[in-house]
Each structure stands twice: as structure tokens, then as C-alpha cells.
Amino acid sequence: MGVRQVRRLHRGWQTLPNLHRHGISFLALVLVVVLLWPTEDKALEAAIYLPPELSHLDALNGSLNRTPFTEDRLRERLRGEGMYGDIPSHGDYDIVTYEIGSGDSLSGIFDRLDLGQTAMYQILSADESLLALDVLRAGHRLKFYKDPDSGRLERMDLYVHAGYQVSYERFDDHNFEYTETLVEGDWPQRVIGGEINGSFYVSARNAGLNDREVAEITRLMEDSIDFRREIRAGDTFDVIRAEQMINGRATGRTRIEAIRIHGHSPRSAFLFDDGNYYDQEGESLQRAFMRYPSNTRYRVSSSFNPQRRHPVTGRVAPHNGTDFAMNTGTPVLTTGDGVVTRVENHPFAGKYVEIQHGTRFTTRYMHLDRILVRHGQTVSRGDRIGLSGATGRVTGPHLHFELHVNGRPVDPMRAEIPMAESVPSDQREAFERRVEELLVVVEDSNVQYAANR
Structure with missing residues (x-):
């Protein structure tokens, strides 16, 4: 392009309104940025997220300028540093770990961490058949996984001890499901x-x-x-x-x-x-156990079914006990000698009692209208422990009765129970x-x- 043409363009540029000149300058800048934008590999390098607690690993930062630093390579490097754990990456969660202290409540923890009471009740609904969250103690740990963009809670882990953990994971906008992990370990x-x-x-x-x-x-x-x-x-x-x-x-x-x-x-x-x-x-x-938690054998309205599926979602929603069609106020009896280990009022399980029978057997009695025992009380087979009712999430009055053997729910109508017999x-x-x-x-x-x- 000759000098004469350049001068002509310059004069034309000067005659343009300021608004037009600013617009053309902005478009030119965008074009330069697009032309100079890094390739896919370089973009990957720039996108690596290094959490603050790992910022001392200067060698990682230096290496980004030489080789594309994929997520797998980052994990390998951190393993070498002895720091492999929760590594943020594309699609990962914001993770918060909370150790429960004396006086803490689940509601208070959710408020403190701004997780929302709605999410808490969704998790409690999933926990109804397990009731693991009713025995939170100081020293237990909760781990929360939040969507980094929306802030929505997607998963919560409960760590009781190395032998027992529960994970609650969201599967739609309104529901969670749980996975229970039991490790037998050694028993010296x-x-x-x-x-x-x-x-x-x-x-x-x-x-x-x-x-x-x-x-x-x-x-x-x-x-x-x-x-x-x-x-x-x-x-x-x-x-x-x-x-x-x-x-x-x-x-x-x-x-x-x-x-x-x-x-x-x-x-x-x-x-x-x-x-x-x-x-x-x-x-x-x-002493022998009673098979039924009442003096009368009431009709079974819903049987034990660990593979029961939810009628709407189609996902497995275990029914870990047997439901008896009892009218409100019917006496409920403990099926064996033991010690009362829980007296609770759950938003979904209602008022319920748990009794420990030695080292192997545990029973639960849910949706009670009234509880007649206290935590720590010793009870004998056939003692009245409550009156049946319709508390919690129910469609009508009934008793939900559970039997657990070595921490696992079993069919209380079929399981082998102590019968006071010889070997x-x-x-x-x-x-x-x-x-x-x-x-x-x-x-x-x-x-x-x-x-x-």
C-alpha cells in the first residue's frame, strides 16, 4: 500500500464519529486476541487448578510452561509428594470437612455451612431406613461436596470410624440415596x-x-x-x-x-x-426372643424387602423391617432382654426406640405414638416400651419393627433368633x-x- 493511500485512509478515519472509531478499535482487538489464543494443549495447561494448600509446590508451576499438565499427571506428581487426596479438577466439587463437636446438631451444622435446610431434610429422608444420622457424636466427621457453580449440595459422607462410613449422594433435584460401608477388620x-x-x-x-x-x-x-x-x-x-x-x-x-x-x-x-x-x-x-413385638399377631401390612423399588423413581428404596397394621395406642413390647440405646423423634421415622440385645442383636420400633422407656434403661422380654401410632412420614397408624444382626437388617419374621435351647x-x-x-x-x-x- 502506497503513502498516498495511507494518507487517504487516515483522513477517512479522522472524519468518522468517535463512537464508530471506538467500535472498530474494539473489534480489531477481539480479532487479535482470537488469533493469539493458545492451542488446546496450552489452554489445558492454563486451566489446571492448584489449591492454596499446594501452592508451595513451585516445581508444578514451572513445569506447566514445558509440558501439557493433565489431571493424571498432576495426581502422579502429588502422589510423589505424599499429598494425594481430593484434587480439584474439571467437574469436581467444593469440599468441606467438618468434625462434630460437643453440642453440635445436624441442623446447626447445615446452617453454619450455608447448605440449606431443604438439603438436610432430603438427606434425612434417605436416611430413614438407616437412621445413621441420629447417633452423631463428637469426633464423627461429615464431608460435604458442593457444586462449585450453583453451591448446591451433591453428596455428604458420614465417617463414624474406620469400620463404618455412609455416603449420601443426590440422584435428582429432590432425592438422595445412601451407600453404607462396613469393614470387619481384625478382632484381637x-x-x-x-x-x-x-x-x-x-x-x-x-x-x-x-x-x-x-x-x-x-x-x-x-x-x-x-x-x-x-x-x-x-x-x-x-x-x-x-x-x-x-x-x-x-x-x-x-x-x-x-x-x-x-x-x-x-x-x-x-x-x-x-x-x-x-x-x-x-x-x-x-432367654428366648419373642417373634412378634405384641401380645396379638397383627396383620402384616408391608413385609421386609431390601430390594423394594420406589414407585416413582424406580430406584432401590429398602424396606428394612416388617409393618404391622396396629391402631394407635396398641401396646408395643420388646422382643427380648436388653438395654435401650436410642429414644428419638425423627421427622420421617417418627418416635422410635432402639434396644440392644447383647453383642449381636438389635431391635427397632418406629412410628410410636408414645414412648414408655428412657435411654439406658434395662428391659426384659415382653416389657411395654411404647404405644403404636402414626408419627413421622406415614399414611396411617402402624408399627414398623426391625431386627438387626451384627449391624445388618434381616427379616424379623424369618431370621434365626435366640430360642433358649442347648447347642x-x-x-x-x-x-x-x-x-x-x-x-x-x-x-x-x-x-x-x-x-x-
Whole structure:
């Protein structure tokens, strides 16, 4: 282009209104940016997100200018730094971890983290058949996954201990579903023993047993020994306690595997593979369970069905118990001896009671109109624990009854329950081997029977 043409263009440019000149300049700038925009690989490099807590890894930043730094490569690099974990990337969530403290409530936590009460109730609805969120304790952890754009809660994890976790994940705008993870781990044994001086309770607590364990031993042995009259000063006891360990860390779960009381009235109890306790002769130490939680066999309106599907979503919505068509005010009875471990009022399960029967069995009674027991109370088979009703999310009055074995819901109408019978003849040999194994554990422990005052 010659000088004369350039001057002509310049004069034409000067005659244009300011608004037109500004517009043309902006379009030219956009064209330059488009022409100079990085290729797909370079765009990927620029898009890598490095969280603040990893900002000290300057080597990562330097390497971005040399090689496309994909998500997989980032993960490999962080593994080398010993920091592999939640790595933000395209489509990942904003993650918040919250450790529950004394006095915390789920509602308060959701408000504090600005998660919304609607999302909380959606999760509680999913939790109705599990009720894991009704036993939040200090030290439990919650992990929240939020959509980075909308801020909507997409998932919540509950970490109780290394052996038990629950994840609640959104599957549509209004509903969550849960996945429960149970890890069995190892159960190393420990022998706890001592000399009885004063009460058995005080001596056992001083030896290292907790309140729940002492209550369980007392309940198991109460039909065969009078702890007030037959126990004398100087008598001794051995208890084999197994404690759950996951990767070398205790979860807090324990079970009593054997009990021996020596002295004027020697007694023993051994946990067998069927979950029941027997004396050394193989006679049951547990009172029989009742199959039904009432004096009358009411009509079953909905059966146990872990694969039941929701009529609208078509997704699995387990029914973990049996529903009985009871009118409001019908007496509800505990089906076995035990200790009340929960007395709650849930927005969907309604008023309910949970009872622990030894180390293996747990029962739940839901939608009660009235609760007649308190947390920590010892109950006996056939005791009234409440009146049936229609509390929570129901279409009419009924009792929802659940039986859990080793933490898993089973069909309460079909499951094997303690029947106060002796060890079956075809399992007698296996029982005798088990008793011999437990006795060897005690003999090899060299427990010193120090006075537990």
C-alpha cells in the first residue's frame, strides 16, 4: 500500500464519529486476541487448578510452561509428594470437612455451612431406613461436596470410624440415596481379670471393663448366679474381650467372647458362632426372643424387602423391617432382654426406640405414638416400651419393627433368633473346640488377680 493511500485512509478515519472509531478499535482487538489464543494443549495447561494448600509446590508451576499438565499427571506428581487426596479438577466439587463437636446438631451444622435446610431434610429422608444420622457424636466427621457453580449440595459422607462410613449422594433435584460401608477388620482378644471386693460392678469397672460390658455380663449371668448373694470377697473373674481394629486403630467396638467367675459359685459363659452364649455344658444362657413385638399377631401390612423399588423413581428404596397394621395406642413390647440405646423423634421415622440385645442383636420400633422407656434403661422380654401410632412420614397408624444382626437388617419374621435351647447336636463338637480355644487364651494370658477396689 502506497503513502498516498495511507494518507487517504487516515483522513477517512479522522472524519468518522468517535463512537464508530471506538467500535472498530474494539473489534480489531477481539480479532487479535482470537488469533493469539493458545492451542488446546496450552489452554489445558492454563486451566489446571492448584489449591492454596499446594501452592508451595513451585516445581508444578514451572513445569506447566514445558509440558501439557493433565489431571493424571498432576495426581502422579502429588502422589510423589505424599499429598494425594481430593484434587480439584474439571467437574469436581467444593469440599468441606467438618468434625462434630460437643453440642453440635445436624441442623446447626447445615446452617453454619450455608447448605440449606431443604438439603438436610432430603438427606434425612434417605436416611430413614438407616437412621445413621441420629447417633452423631463428637469426633464423627461429615464431608460435604458442593457444586462449585450453583453451591448446591451433591453428596455428604458420614465417617463414624474406620469400620463404618455412609455416603449420601443426590440422584435428582429432590432425592438422595445412601451407600453404607462396613469393614470387619481384625478382632484381637484381650483377657481382663481381677479379684472381687465389694460389688462385681465396681471390681469389673476397675479392671478395665466399661459400663455396657459390665451390664451385658450381669444380664447374661443373672439367671445362673445371684450377684448380690452368691459373689463373695476374694472371688476372681476372667473376661475375654475382643476389640475391633482397622489398620491398627481401634474403632471403639468390642464384644465379650467368654466369662468365667471363680470361687464359691463358679460360672462360665462362652460366645458361639451362632451369636448365642452358652455355659460350658452347652446350655443356653439367653432367654428366648419373642417373634412378634405384641401380645396379638397383627396383620402384616408391608413385609421386609431390601430390594423394594420406589414407585416413582424406580430406584432401590429398602424396606428394612416388617409393618404391622396396629391402631394407635396398641401396646408395643420388646422382643427380648436388653438395654435401650436410642429414644428419638425423627421427622420421617417418627418416635422410635432402639434396644440392644447383647453383642449381636438389635431391635427397632418406629412410628410410636408414645414412648414408655428412657435411654439406658434395662428391659426384659415382653416389657411395654411404647404405644403404636402414626408419627413421622406415614399414611396411617402402624408399627414398623426391625431386627438387626451384627449391624445388618434381616427379616424379623424369618431370621434365626435366640430360642433358649442347648447347642444343636450336629454343632456340639464345634462348640467344644471353641470352648477349648477360649480356655487356652485365658490360661496363656497370665492375668494377675489384683484386688480391684
